[in-house]
Amino acid sequence: MAGIVVVFDFDKTIIECDSDNWVLDQLGFTDLFNQLLSTMPWNSLMDRMMKEVHDQGKTIEDITEVLKRTPIHPRIIPAIKSAHELGCDLKIVSDANIFFIETFLKHHGVRELFSEIHTNPSFVNEEGRLRIFPHHDFTKSPLPCNTNLCPPNMCKAMVIEKIQASLSTEKKLIYLGDGIGDFCPSLKLKETDFLMPRKDFPVWDLICQNKKHIVAEIHEWSDGGELEHILLHLINSIVSSMEENNNNNNNGNSSSHLVSAVDCKLQTISVTAH
Known part of the structure; x- marks a missing residue:
């Protein structure tokens, strides 16, 4: 293994849309969803909407066919395959659902x-x-989320902490995301980790406003082509750095090689850190 864990968000990161909205839009349930949106949490509402979809005669096969048509940038799947071939451990942390x-x-x-x-x-x-x-x-206990930015059903920072606890100290983590819910886990990344926010999406705005609270290297991307290019460049750079360190250690040299960071000119404001 390359000693690298790559964590992807799903909606608007791997795919080009929100999967919940996509399914409901394609099946013709957008208006009802919008009417009910203010009455219950999103996650609970999606369960309710699946009941409406079923009651109106739509089948699991109908949902599956819609999911197969989900828009995706043509370079995302090659990027995933290449990262895996390079030895990375790939994971997804998402507020969608396992079936989708x-x-x-x-x-x-x-x-x-x-x-x-x-x-x-x-x-x-x-x-x-x-x-x-x-x-x-x-419904049983609130999430202990310090940013108050996460939905009540999922704080991705808690998931990232569990992933980090399972990793050896030399493992490096690359996190990719786009939404507000991706900011909280960004605060948990270490100085040796890498953050890949989607530029001009909600997580990017939050990072720009709170740069001093992010210690990981930031490498923004705009579309699937940039995601592929930056991700594979990072992986190759990290692997080269690890190989150089191993060679230096074998030669009795303890010097380290740092991956150069992409310049990110961001403004900062004061917030309560995680």
Whole structure:
């Protein structure tokens, strides 16, 4: 293994849209979703919407076909395959749900490339209806999230902390995301880690406003082509750095080689750090 863990968000990072919105839009349930949006948390509403979809005669096969058509930049799947071929451990941390994510990944032939998927659980019940449940049961206890930016069902920072606790100290983490919920885990990354926010998306704005609270190297990207180029460049640079360190250590030299950072001119404001 390359000693690198790559963590992807799913919506608007691997795919070009929000998977919940995409499915409901394609099946014709957008108006009802918008009417109910202010009445309950998003995750709970998605479970309710899957009941409406089922009651209106839409099947799991209908949902699956919609998911297969989910828009994606043509360089994303090659980037995932290349990162895996280079020895990276690939994971997903997403506020979508396991049925949507796995259906999409299986369709594109890359499900087996991901060692873990942390997301909201879901399953098809005996009636053929998709049930969606929260990653964290917020009805029993609130999430201990210090930023107050995360949805009640999932704080990705908690997931990242669990991933970090399972890794050896020399492992480096690359985190890719786009949304508000991706800011909280960004605060958990170490100086030896790398953050790849999608430029001009909500997480980018938060990072620009709170740069002093981010210690990981920041490498922004705008589309799938840039994601592929930057991600593979980072991986190759990290691997080269590790090989050089190993050679130096073998020669009795303890000097280290640092990966050069992309210049990121960001403004800062004061916030309460995680």
